[in-house]
Amino acid sequence: MAAESSLARLLKPVAGLEPAMSISDVADRLLTSEHKTFLSLPVVDAEARPLGLVSRYTLQDIFMQRFGRDLWGRRPVSEVMNGSPLVLSLEMSLEQAAKQITAELQYPITEDFILVDAGGRYQGLGTVLDLLKAMELRIAQRNQVLRKALVDLRESQAQLVQSEKMASLGQMVAGVAHELNTPLGYVKNNVQLLDQLTAPLTELARSQAALADCLRDPDCDEQRLGDALDAAAAMREQVAPELLAEDLRQLFGDTLYGLEQIGELVAGLKDFARLDRAMSEEVDLNDCIRSALLIARNHIKDKAEVVQQLGELPRVACAPSQINQVLLNLLTNAAQATVGFGRIQIKSWAEADWVCISVQDSGCGMAPDVVRRIFDPFFTTKPVGEGTGLGLSISYKIIQDHGGSIRVASEVGRGTRFLIRLPRVQAREMKRSA
Ligand SMILES: Nc1ncnc2c1ncn2[C@@H]1O[C@H](COP(=O)(O)OP(=O)(O)OP(=O)(O)O)[C@@H](O)[C@H]1O
Ligand SMILES: [Mg+2]
Structure with a gap:
């Protein structure tokens, strides 16, 4: 991985210039086809340590001056080089290099960057364009990996x-x-x-x-x-x-x-298992409550007494099997939370714009830091194999898809109350839930 991400891929071997080489000779060298792709050429000392970069633009500026070539042509290139060029080690990762280059590069871009080995010896040049291309490729690869991860995640969420x-x-x-x-x-x-x-x-x-x-x-x-x-x-x-x-x-x-x-x-x-052929079926939620209680009866009967206070409700458009699933989960949680023989109270009533159901238990209750997390997927305080921690997160999504809300109030040692509110009239077509 380190080798693959190192800068070696960007290295373009170019012979270094001696500091005493004349400006005219350097200008001629820059015109040759093998040097055409470079903005600048490196100046190195006898030990192959980089001394500076001579930019094509600096030379153009000189030669554009009146008598520029006559005045400057024979002087050593060291006089016009940039003595503090960008020097990067070949050991660096592409990301590190990109970071350093973006931090230090001056505009307009008139130079390349020098690549050195671990010992600081000149190895070749790198161009900003190549770096950009390499970064773009890297980002495209990362995007592809992320896209795949997203698809996998969606799939496993659907499976869960x-x-x-x-x-x-x-x-x-x-x-x-x-x-x-x-x-x-x-x-x-x-x-x-x-x-x-x-x-x-x-x-x-x-x-x-x-x-x-x-x-x-x-x-x-x-x-x-x-x-x-x-x-x-x-x-x-x-x-x-x-x-x-x-x-x-x-x-x-x-x-x-x-x-x-x-x-x-x-x-x-x-x-209970009614198929959601009509998401907008007009349902008496008390029927859902009765149906969920019937199904949960076996689970609850040894743990708690169930008290029902079902008020008169207008029919509401909903997916009954999903609401049943929510109620069954609330009742199961309530039964699992009971200490000794408890009491579960289930109430329903209508408000101006809402139909409400509350499920209240006399169980162990929850501390505030538990309450904060109960709707998170996979959050469970139950032993492995007993709870997946998905019940409430799915319930939350179902109620949200119905345009409603689910709230909780709990006190350790006293019990917990969940309140579900569903709109009497569906504002718009319900989202199809997973
Ligand atoms: N009525 C309740 N009283 C006390 N704690 C509760 C109650 N309902 C939920 N909790 C807490 O919230 C956690 C998450 O509940 P949720 O229904 O999402 O998952 P679970 O019951 O642990 O597992 P699953 O529902 O997948 O079997 C529970 O583990 C429990 O700690
Ligand atoms: Mg549960």
Whole structure:
């Protein structure tokens, strides 16, 4: 890297001039084609130490004077050289050289710069134009690297947002699966019980059918009729339909209740995961709250009591699945912050221009230096594997894309309150969020 960025690439080997060389000879040398590209030529001593630079312009000035060549032509070049030329070491990086040249270069540019080795011995000249070209190339390369880094960064940001979405989806699916398990379990039990309880009913029906057949049969003798009557009576006693009726009613009722609960959960799930086909869907945010609570219930129920105070809300245009994601994240955070068994209060109300939702917990709260950073991506105080620290930063972006705001107030040991405000009317087409 050092070699690549050193000034060696700019080095143009040009023979140095002896200080005693005459001005006329130097002027002639400057006219030769191999020296045409240079603004100046170096003057070096016997040990190859640079003494100065003779500029093409200085010589032109001299020769433009009346009798200039006659008066000055034979004098040594050392008399008209710049004795403090720009001298750069070949060890320098391109950036260092550029810095020094821009600091020391005089306008108009009438000279090149001298390049020396580590021992200070003259090696050749460098031109400002070459330096500019090298710098431009370097900047173009850097830009390309930066552009690529930006693309990579955007890609990984999109991937992270996606994985956070998947994580909340996973969390939601796990919650719902758990919620479905309870009613499913007792619906299954009830159906097994119903199966056992109703089995003797078929026996009863069969014995009563046999009795009816006997009664209808003119050839049936008394003995057969008596047996059929006894069998039917015994069966009736065994089944005790009047007692069974009550059990069956109860079991069917419970089973139906369980099925309704399952139906409710499935409907909630459908609501929650509603695709954003219409970003401007008119939504009652209380439905979002109920849906998020349903999904989070499993997560919260052992940690806190949930108190809902949902006011009447006008419908607002929003992407419901995104708002659900925000609410789920706030509720999950609140549950994770509880100490012992806490309380989570969720309120909604309408203001003149806004619809507001607050989620307040009685959890551990946050110190001011934590509060300052909670919306930063990847900021988490949770152990590795438990939190990615993306929940609130994504929530912030979602609410911002909806033209709303999300604010927080917190006190260590007392709890935290998040307040979301969404505009009643969307000012303009919502930005599509990632
Ligand atoms: N209700 C709250 N009470 C106390 N601290 C909170 C609360 N909500 C958020 N925080 C703090 O803010 C941090 C960032 O929250 P955020 O939801 O962005 O990420 P996370 O919960 O740590 O991880 P993830 O949401 O990705 O699982 C949390 O680690 C926590 O320190
Ligand atoms: Mg979180």
